[in-house]
Amino acid sequence: MLRALKNKLIYLCLLALLFLSCKSNYISKNLGNSFYNNQFTGLLVYHPKTKDTVFKYNADKYFTPASNTKIFTLYTALQMLPAQIPAFKYGVENDTITIQGIGNPTFLHPFFNDSTALKMAKNYKNVNLILNNLEDEKFGPGWAWEDYDTYFSPEKSSFPMYGNVVAISNQDSLQSIPKALKNHVHFSESNKRRQFNDNTFYYNPKRKDTIEVPMVIDTLLLSRLWDDVLPGIVSISKYDGKKLDKIAYSSVPSDSLYKRMMLVSDNFLAEQMLILASSTLSDTLSSKRIRDTILNKQLKDLKQKPRWVDGSGLSRYNLFTPTSFVQVLEKLHNQIPQQRLFNLFPAGGASGTLTNYYLGEGKPYIYAKSGTLGNNYSLSGYLITNSGKTLVFSFMNNHYRKPTTDVKKRMQLIFEWLRDNY
Structure with a gap:
């Protein structure tokens, strides 16, 4: 009886291995296509x-991750952060409030429009702002300098306002948010939207x-900007x-x-979130x-320690492996309700x-973070199979010269196979 049961278990194990081997053969054959000849590709499915x-x-090889960095x-x-975003640190002495920036990106942000600091400051005769407690440079290491006027590359700061961008529109006349910069905006057919190191906008x-x-x-x-919203009472120390x-x-x-x-994939929010987390x-x-x-404590067990230089993934100095992304994604899946x-x-x-x-059949089957830089595209996250299993994956593509849409179509073939067959 025991021998028969043992033989049955061995048979089932061999059958399972054969089943997995068939899947691996399909994926291997797909990745062996000449489409991938002149690029560097890595994939881990777990x-x-x-x-x-x-x-x-190639799951243990290092890749340029782009915005997959935002997973970290x-x-x-x-x-590190509580359920409600910390806005700032402060102290009160008589009729003066001292406010110290901690990196909170939501203050007067065009999407969040938080006004906590403004509402509190209005209750005092004097407001003392401390803003120079940030060690970071205004741009991250390895960021492209020519992106200084692009929406996806705002400067980092200790007390952001308006998302550190000016929103410019033209209805009947030029308008700006914040309004304090309206006179700094000019009509121009220049290819640049701002002078290099000056708040003159085009x-x-x-x-x-x-x-x-x-x-x-x-x-x-x-x-x-502060004098515009709270005239005459704000000083910077x-x-x-x-x-x-x-x-x-x-x-x-x-x-x-x-x-x-x-x-x-908001780069500004990502950078400020790391700064905000550092305030703890x-x-x-x-x-x-x-x-x-984080790398030396919570993530000290990573099999390959990444080169992690910014919060957003704008820098090409970042180097991560598919294995590292899968390890962090597994930690998130274990710690956070699905x-x-x-x-x-x-x-x-x-x-x-x-x-x-990656359109599903009636409902999504992929929940993942993409990462795109010139000639690089990666996707890491979770895949739900038709049988109800949750797989963790990281699929990284570097240094291709083909259209990114073609790379995504090739990836989708593998994702759909996993969805339908695992």
Whole structure:
């Protein structure tokens, strides 16, 4: 009886191995197509419940991840930040409130429009702002300098306002948000939207849409912006090391911030989230400090330690392996209820950057973060099979010269095979 049972178990195991081998052969054959000859590709597909590696190809090699980096930023924020976004630190003495920036990106942001700081400051005769407690440079290491006037490359700062961009439109006349910069906007057919290191902005009169242009963040600009919303009572001071123990909280729930970052791949939010997370370690803000802390503590078990230099993935200095992404995605899946977790990710064919790709049959089967730079496209996240299994994957493509849409179509063949057959 025991021998018969043992033989049956051996048979079932061999059958399962044969089944997995067939899948691997299909994926291997697909990746062996001449389409992939002149690019670098890596793929890891993992079943977290059974701990089985479904498929592995160059999974331990380093790739340029682009915005897949935001998965690590999301993990950091979920580890370090509370359910409500911290807005700033402050202290009160008589009729003066001292406010210290901690990187909160939601203040007067065009999407979130949080006004916590403004509402509190209105109750005092004097407002003292401390804004120079950030160690980061205004741009991340390896960012492309020529992107200084593009919406996706705002400067980093300790107390952002308006998302650190000016929104310019032309209805009956040129308009700007913030209004304090309206006189700095000029009609021009220039290819650039702003002078290189000056808050002089240009709007092409042939346009009909609203454009967002990064502001040059300096003391002069911040004084002007604050004086516009709270005239005559705001002064800016240097950080003197004095500890402010009170914390005010934004009106924005943390998940709303995370979801916005992930769905539209917002670089500004990603960078500021790391700075904000660093405020839980020290009053001196540093995205490097929080990255090092997370890598050396919560993620010390990663099989390949990444080169992680920014929060957004704008830098080509970042280097991550598919294995590292799968490890972090598995941690998230273990720690966060699935419904909440999937709500933070773009859904294939339904939301965010995946609205037009990886369409499911009646409902999404892919919940994942894309990452795109010139000649690089990656996708890492979760795949739901028709049999109800949840797979974790990271599919990374570097250095191709073909259209990115063609790369996505090839990837979709593999995703659909896994969905239908695993």
